[in-house]
Amino acid sequence: MRAVVFENYEQFPSLTDVPKPEPGPGEVLLRVAGAGACHSDVSVYRHFKEGQPGAQKPPFVLGHENSGWVEALGEGVSGRVEVGAAYLVYGPIGCGHCRKCARGQDTYCENAATMPYLATGLGRDGGMAEYMTAPAHHLVPLGDADPVAAAPLSDAGLTPYHAIKQALPHLAGGGRNALVIGLGGLGQIGVQILRALTGATVIATDVKPEALARARENGAVTVAGGARQVEEIREITGGRGVDAAFDFVGVTPTIAAAAASMAQGGRLTVVGIGGGTHEFSFFTTPYESYVTNTYWGTVEDLWEVVDLYRAGQISPDVERFGMEDALEAYRRLEAGEVSGRAVVVP
Ligand code: NAD
Ligand code: ZN
Ligand code: ZN
The missing domain is CATH 3.90.180.10 (Medium-chain alcohol dehydrogenases, catalytic domain)
Structure with a gap:
């Protein structure tokens, strides 16, 4: 065969x-x-x-x-x-x-x-x-x-589902915000799952305009990549930042953007195996927030x-x-x- x-x-x-x-x-x-x-x-x-x-x-x-x-x-x-x-x-x-x-x-x-x-x-x-x-x-x-x-x-369905399910306590309640970085196979279904399981505003970002357009059809608010990205995410969330971020790329710049976009007490899940690293110190991560990874x-x-x-x-x-x-x-x-x-x- x-x-x-x-x-x-x-x-x-x-x-x-x-x-x-x-x-x-x-x-x-x-x-x-x-x-x-x-x-x-x-x-x-x-x-x-x-x-x-x-x-x-x-x-x-x-x-x-x-x-x-x-x-x-x-x-x-x-x-x-x-x-x-x-x-x-x-x-x-x-x-x-x-x-x-x-x-x-x-x-x-x-x-x-x-x-x-x-x-x-x-x-x-x-x-x-x-x-x-x-x-x-x-x-x-x-x-x-x-x-x-x-x-x-x-x-592409199971992996974002598991990551999102683990983060649900952060997304329960009114006025919650979630961030999805990387809108390919996993990320687009991730947006759909967040919309199905939570009432959170889903903010999505990618380097490709077509991927952003598809995420909007899936119910996300989109932000283009680039220097103003984190500022725009902060604006959408009324300055608070996101309660849960899912990085489906996992290179150092995307992990940094996700960490900088988080609310205090938020949860950042790195799913993409892009090989990036995150420098943790008292000032690089919002207070009482979590940085984790999930596998399948x-x-x-x-x-x-x-x-x-x-x-x-x-x-x-x-x-x-x-x-x-x-x-x-x-x-x-x-x-x-x-x-x-x-x-x-x-
Ligand atoms: P994909 O190629 O379908 O999608 C990747 C998306 O990320 C594309 O839309 C691309 O434009 C976007 N992208 C690339 N660089 C970017 C950047 N710097 N900023 C913003 N967006 C960017 O990939 P996929 O199959 O969805 O897989 C995504 C990642 O997840 C890969 O690293 C893959 O190996 C990993 N993965 C992890 C698990 C796990 O269990 N942890 C499971 C499956 C896949
Ligand atoms: Zn895979
Ligand atoms: Zn076993």
């Missing part, structure tokens, strides 16, 4: 033929409906070096944001998983036997250091292929919802994201690419030419 394979560190992936996989015990075989191209894949094949934190050993099939139809059940899989039905795949794979895995938080598996891979599409074969395998207990049913448009929810989300979060999707409260913007154009999707992602999320439909 055709697949997008990450062959070696610091090397653009290739489109090639690989054997069709077989489901192991407790797993299912899925015919892939859609596989989202996440910006983290660019870090995987462009930047990570062997042994570096986050680096996953090649070769493997990319695609950690997947949906598909169950084609076959591996040994011991319950008949509750329906052959032929559409499911979203929760990507992270932990040991399955620690307290974090027990609560569906495979992302923070206590035995991650001894696991051979992080997730489907990150160290283990993913969904940029005609077929993939996944643990049966990591499937979330999609019912009659469009599985192609749903594919990005398993990362839990299986339960993903069920909640699917509930929002099926209720029509969030809807990812997708650009569809055929399998033969999958590498073009990555080229355009790197060039900043994708609007919303590129989804490969094998």
Whole structure:
């Protein structure tokens, strides 16, 4: 079958033929409906070096944001998983036997250091292929919802959802303000989730005018990048600053802008893996504020994201690419030419 394979560190992936996989015990075989191209894949094949934190050993099939139809059940899989039905795949794979895995938080598996891979599409074969395998207990049913448009929810939806859910205490109450920096795959759905879960004013910023226009359609107030950015955010919030900021870029200037835009007691979550740093000192961070990071989300979060999707409260913007154009999707992602999320439909 055709697949997008990450062959070696610091090397653009290739489109090639690989054997069709077989489901192991407790797993299912899925015919892939859609596989989202996440910006983290660019870090995987462009930047990570062997042994570096986050680096996953090649070769493997990319695609950690997947949906598909169950084609076959591996040994011991319950008949509750329906052959032929559409499911979203929760990507992270932990040991399955620690307290974090027990609560569906495979992302923070206590035995991650001894696991051979992080997730489907990150160290283990993913969904940029005609077929993939996944643990049966990591499937979330999609019912009659469009599985192609749903594919990005398993990362571009789940990651902002988890980050926002952790910040909800900061956004409960009248007159709250939230800031979203970086309005690509994750950021646009992040704006939609903030609008669905909170009454906060959502302020959004990006370097691309088209991304700002889309965020306004999603209900955000937008601020262009540049020297006056922080001043404008302060003006919109009546001088107070934002109660929660989400940085989906994560370079030093965006973290600095987010920190400077925060209210006292606010929460800044860095989600983007741009490698930026934040200098903490008594005067660089508003009083009693929090700076944190989040990684992906839990299986339960993903069920909640699917509930929002099926209720029509969030809807990812997708650009569809055929399998033969999958590498073009990555080229355009790197060039900043994708609007919303590129989804490969094998
Ligand atoms: P994307 O390429 O779809 O979107 C990035 C957006 O950021 C684009 O709209 C771009 O114009 C904008 N941008 C770039 N530089 C900017 C700047 N200096 N100021 C303002 N806007 C800027 O990327 P994505 O797939 O949404 O991923 C976003 C980030 O999140 C990446 O770093 C990715 O690796 C990371 N990520 C983290 C997690 C996690 O669990 N923490 C999960 C998935 C992705
Ligand atoms: Zn990702
Ligand atoms: Zn575990």
